[in-house]
Each structure stands twice: as C-alpha cells, then as structure tokens.
Amino acid sequence: MNYTAAELGSSWDENGALHDFSGVMVITSSIGGSSIWGPAVQSAFLPLYLTAMFHKCRNCGKCCRAFDSKLARGVELTAAEAHTLQSFCRVTRRAGKHLLKYPCALQQNHKCTRYIHRPFCCRAFPVVNESGPDLSVSLAVFMACPAGKGTYVTASLFLQELRQLARNLGHIDRELSFADLEQLKTKFDPNSVSPADMEYIKETARQLGLETE
Numbered sequence: 001m002n003y004t005a006a007e008l009g010s011s012w013d014e015n016g017a018l019h020d021f022s023g024v025m026v027i028t029s030s031i032g033g034s035s036i037w038g039p040a041v042q043s044a045f046l047p048l049y050l051t052a053m054f055h056k057c058r059n060c061g062k063c064c065r066a067f068d069s070k071l072a073r074g075v076e077l078t079a080a081e082a083h084t085l086q087s088f089c090r091v092t093r094r095a096g097k098h099l100l101k102y103p104c105a106l107q108q109n110h111k112c113t114r115y116i117h118r119p120f121c122c123r124a125f126p127v128v129n130e131s132g133p134d135l136s137v138s139l140a141v142f143m144a145c146p147a148g149k150g151t152y153v154t155a156s157l158f159l160q161e162l163r164q165l166a167r168n169l170g171h172i173d174r175e176l177s178f179a180d181l182e183q184l185k186t187k188f189d190p191n192s193v194s195p196a197d198m199e200y201i202k203e204t205a206r207q208l209g210l211e212t213e
C-alpha cells in the first residue's frame with residue numbers, strides 16, 4: 001500500500017502526540033522482509049543514503065547529545081572510525097564496542113569540528129535501524145529531531161517509488177544500481193552533497209556489492 005505525503009505527515013503527528021515525540025517512527029515504506037537488496041544494504045547503506053539526500057538539517061546540535069535512551073551508551077564506532085577519532089577525542093570501549101560518549105567533545109557551537117571524519121552513525125542520523133519483536137529490522141527516524149518529519153515523509157515516498165521502479169524494470173531484488181537511486185532522487189528535492197561525502201556513500205555502496213558506475 002502506498003501513502004501520500006499528507007497521510008505520512010498526519011501519521012507522524014499522531015504518533016508524536018501519543019509519545020511526546022520521543023523514540024523513533026518506523027518508516028512506512030521500510031523494506032523489511034521484502035528487501036530490494038537484502039538486510040546488509042538496508043542496515044549499512046540506506047540510512048546513510050536517505051539522510052545524505054533528503055534530511056534538511058537545522059544545525060540544532062541535538063544529535064550530538066544523548067537526548068534519547070537509545071543513545072545513552074554513545075555513538076557506536078567501527079574499529080577504523082575509532083582509530084581515526086581517538087586522535088581528536090576520547091573513545092571508550094565497552095562490551096567489545098568502540099563508543100564516542102555524549103555529549104560529543106567534537107561539537108562546538110552546534111557544529112562538528114571534525115565533520116569530514118564523522119562516523120557512519122552521525123552521517124546517517126536521524127535514520128536508524130529499528131529491531132522489531134519478531135527480530136525483523138526496519139528503517140526508522142528519531143522523532144525528537146526537528147527536521148525528522150520531513151525526512152520521514154520524503155524517505156517513505158522515495159522507498160515507495162523505489163519498489164515501484166524495481167517492479168517496472170522487471171528487476172530481481174539485487175539488480176537495482178546506484179544510478180537508479182540517483183535518477184529517482186531528482187523527484188524529491190535532494191540535497192547538494194559534497195564530493196567527499198558522495199565518495200564516502202559510493203564506497204559504502206561498493207563494499208556492499210552495489211554498482212556505482
């Protein structure tokens with residue numbers, strides 16, 4: 001079932017009113033069990049891509065603080081990210097995970113002083129992976145983010161169109177390419193992405209086996 005922007009916006013408002021705009025809102029069009037590519041692409045690529053292309057950040061700095069219980073431990077880092085960032089700030093290790101604790105020491109005046117080195121979780125915010133009671137994973141958006149509603153609506157519409165594109169092209173799941181996404185995004189007022197950030201996105205896609213050329 002497809003939804004209109006108005007319907008998605010109303011759903012966000014209603015859910016937010018019920019939960020005081022805390023927690024996350026699962027994206028209506030999350031790929032879930034019928035993934036266009038598979039769980040690896042959903043968890044390790046789509047949050048990054050959706051945020052980069054459609055999130056209209058308001059530079060409030062809230063994402064650099066532990067405003068939600070889901071973020072209490074801090075930003076989870078890969079080993080490579082931890083190695084890079086430990087030159088600039090304190091990185092802790094807990095239960096085998098590298099963590100950048102909140103409030104982030106790299107934030108000054110609501111801006112990141114090491115923006116080019118920001119880790120995946122920061123790049124993808126406010127889009128995250130949300131596990132359901134049946135252990136399925138869906139994409140979701142943090143409701144406390146001031147620009148979260150717009151990201152939720154646009155991401156949902158984009159994923160609806162993406163699924164339709166796959167059907168129209170007669171593709172099996174993993175045949176959609178990066179170019180397909182790039183062409184489709186033009187319908188949704190995408191952000192202007194810096195060359196460095198675009199290369200990061202493409203490299204992530206390549207590591208997951210997506211065609212980027």
